[in-house]
Amino acid sequence: MWAATGRDGGASTGVYQSLNLAEYVGDDAGAVAENRRRAVGLVGVGVDGLAVMGAVHGASVGVVSCGGFVAGVDALVSASKGIALLALAADCVPLVLADARAGVIAAVHCGWRGVGAGVVAAALATMRDLGAVSIEAVVGPAICARCYPVPAERTEYLRELVPTEVSGVACIDHAGGSFIDVRAGVSVQLALLGIETHHVNACTNESTDLFSYRRDTVTGRQGMMISRA
Template identity: 40%
Template sequence: MTLDPIQHPLLADSQHGFFTRKGGASSGVFEGLNCGYGSSDQKDIVQINRARVANALGVDLAQLAGVHQIHSADAVPVDGPVTDAPKADAMVTATKGIALGILTADCQPVLFADHQAGVIGAAHAGWKGALDGVLGATVAEMERLGAQRVNIVAVIGPTISQRNYEVGPEFRDQFVAADPSFSRFFLRGQKDRFQFDLPAFGLHQLGSLGLEKIAWTGHCTYADPGRFFSYRRSVHQKEADYGRLIAAIAL
């Protein structure tokens, strides 16, 4: 089976893809393109999957950089192969031949590019990272490498949609405490529950940074088990583990 990367016109000048679970070598609950070494999947199978992604981007596996994601607001520069992944949730590079890969399973994968400056970025933006500023940190690191904010484009890939993201009042309280206007990203649900619009919040954060060309691909990870892994869906189905999707971009 061939890979099924989702691409976006804003990133057309870069090799990129929000890769689905199709085209991978994993089986069981990881069936498909599981790219997460942090899962309990066989490491050699995950490596095969990641090699297929690297090949699709036109780079060697060693050039597909990643970070040890911790739901932080930290972004780091990359200028060569990463042998010991730093703890962070975003990467930027201006080095030709390097691909940046972010893993998600409901959180937002965000790919960035300033095609004029030759600078790219990739961020893992779950609710905590997005609230704490990981997207702004990514843009700031890109600027340090020569990017100009007015030229940066950013695309949010498959993530959990508002319809499938139920949260409690204490979750909403954290956002409202940060900014009362953030209440608009929540719809009242059953009893004391709310539905949180993560991609709308991500787009708001990107827009507030001054980025003018931004988009969400419109895909919900929870709602399409045939195409996407989903942490929340795996919990609801009482599965032992879950696969990780990869979103990647290369210069």
């Protein structure tokens, strides 16, 4: 089971209104705990079974068999029942992956640095190590290219890190400036690895139903979650 959360349905107030799932953004800890309890129920798991990553915009992968916090990774992979994997984001791309038959799941956090670092490929390799064969992906809400202008040096840098099939869609430079389409980059990376991909199509910056760091700076995080349950 997988789920994508937005702002609605939580206990947080003010700029975190209301279903903020991140404990590191200044929100009330009790409210975040309640929000996580509600969210993880969407994928049929208790809050003790929720595995959360401390993302660092790298390509390290954590393999987990129980709930809890894993620091320093941008992907969690599991073959265990009764747990849920959570990827938090507010403009970056959160995505979940599964081979339902093999019972191997993953959640990934991927911004432009993650596209360059290859976190999606790293997560898929770990899934295959655990027996996954036929993997599908769901890419969650993220900022669109139009809303994500960047310094020209950033598209130049990313071009050096990824194949032209990826940079051709992810790096956009024209008279109006430079932009990065992280979702498109992730999608092509998945396609190049033979993964069937579905999308939750929404721009975090444009939708008031979603948290956006670029729009609001001090704000909450939504999530993509997956479980085997």
